[in-house]
Amino acid sequence: MSHDKPANLPKLLVVEDDEGLQAQLKWAYDDFEVVLAGDRASAIAALRAEEPAVITLDLGLPPDPDGTSEGFAVLDEIMALKPDAKVIVASGHGARESALQAIERGAYDFYQKPIDIEQLGLIVRRALQLHQIEQENRALAARAGEGNRVLGGMITAAPEMVRVARTIERVANTNVSVMLLGASGTGKELLARGLHDASAQRGGSFVAINCAAIPETLLESELFGHEKGAFTGAVKTTEGKIELAHGGTLFLDEVGDIPLPLQVKLLRFLQERTIERIGGRKLIEVDTRIVCATHQNLEAMIAEGRFREDLFYRLAEVVVKIPGLADRPGDAVLLAKVFLKRFAREMNPQVTGFAPDALAAIDGWRWPGNVRELENRVKRAVIMADGKLVSADDLDLGPGEGEDVLNLKCARERADRKVIRHALARCEGNISGTARLLGISRPTLYDLLKQYDLQS
Structure with a gap:
């Protein structure tokens, strides 16, 4: 039986160290030119030489075949060199955690081992179709002299930013918390609004608060509200931003500026989904989606004792890094x-x-x-x-x-x-x-x- 294929087929890079699985995958895709790689060096060399549209990536690569560190290192390099590539990550290690981390780092999709060739083939062909559509859109945008409008009305023709928007779209209808990391002026609030508009909470309010712009003494009241007479100047009962976001989305911009005592109270809300206004005794149930953003290095702040590690993991189930202009x-x-x-x-x-x-x-x-x-x-x-x-x-x-x-x-x-x-x-x-x-x-x-x- 001949395996000759027509010329000019789209390229599929298979990064897999199991030679038996390599052989299966090589002949499973008659409509692709399949390129094989078994480790990081060969994968990156093939990426540079072939510029494949779609990549399947096994996270368990040597020298860490029983873990995911080497696979994620390859994913990071791919995204840095060719951010418009559609990477489908496969792993049997900690499926949910690996899937979230893969999507966060720019993967198109995640597939849990053992691999079903037919089902994986559907994902691969869908990824190719999306890649071709995006290429056509970029070409049309270039001819028209305009960028694509993506999530939240953001204007961009850069694959790096389109990838960020697609990641946010993919997590918008889940219940995971999202943290947007990027320098000042990169459009974090615009993306947060886009996430809200694409989510199940879009019928509710989008409530934003810049935690760095409000004095520490007033921030608790702004977030949690207060009862009449709770402190000097509290002439009426006021709902806080968290309460106002019930049924919608609360966007905490510059979340790294929240002081430690208030971080404890915010963590309690995230765990129990109830708040008490300042001066109040009544527990108020609040159902809201939390999206946060910062330009600070929160991991360094955790090491220095300035940000709670348990709060970080509550807020950052998916971290999206926004590239600078x-x-x-x-x-x-x-x-x-x-x-x-x-x-x-x-x-x-x-x-x-x-x-x-x-x-x-x-x-x-x-x-x-x-x-x-x-x-x-x-x-x-x-x-x-x-x-x-x-x-x-x-x-x-x-x-x-x-x-x-x-x-x-x-x-x-x-x-x-x-x-x-x-x-x-x-x-x-x-x-x-x-x-x-x-x-x-x-x-x-x-x-x-x-x-x-x-x-x-």
Whole structure:
């Protein structure tokens, strides 16, 4: 019986150290080009060389075949190098805990051993279908000059951010608590609202509180409420944020700033799902979904005795790490254009766009303040701009830095895309001028525009 396969099949990387299972999986997928790897080094080498759309990953890899540490290390490397890959993790070790950790780290799905080839095949083909849809959406977005709108209306064309949104969507309808980790200005509250809107609690209220913005002496009252006369100035009974979120979602932003005594009270609520207002004696039942966020290193705070470990594990059943704007290729330019349209309409209608040097500066800047910094710089630039186009000087930006890439082919493609985008911007979309600037013919430029799905 021949196992010859047609050319140009989608690629499936199977990371599995059991040679017998390797053989089974290799011939189970006639509609894939199957690539095999038995350890971390060979898996990453195959990832770089083949750039597979879908990957099945056994967590029990040497030198830790009876555990999961090596498998998770491979998953982390895959997500760093190719975040749009659909990774299906398989393990027989601590199924629920491993599944949550895998999804949290970016896996598409989890499959508990022993493996049923037919069922795993359904998951693999569904993953491929989603990967192809996402590729088509990114291509359409690139041609239209706009990013995808994902969870919560967030605008992005970066696979890293799309993966974050998909993770949140997958856990939204479960009862697990979610912690969003990311630097200030990365969009944690927007994602928390998106989680609420995708959850069973969407019919209830979304109640947000910034724990760092409220003085310690007032935070307990803000969270738990108070009875009339409970303290000086308590002229009426007031419901706290937890109570107001009954039937909905409570978003605790900067949860690391909650003082230790209040952490104890919050933990008690999470365990018993009842609260007492300050000055009250009545237990009030509250059913609310808790989502929290912080830019702090809570594990370090636990080691220093500044955050309770038991509270951390109650709040962080699934941890979602949000990349900074500099780690979301192309998003800075997309968002800058959206902000410019909004602020120009409100504050300076004569401004119509960015000058080429401004687009180059936005694309190259590292954005330490993330989306909030970008929004503020564009707002100021629109107000200060003298002409129709915002310049790099208006934005007050300097040169940026480079970024890591998957392989040489990927590096060349990214470099081509960036140079062509900048040339098009400088020539205001004129093909003849862009071709002259790049030193190539118009037909060659058309071929490159088609190859890279760039707006012409």
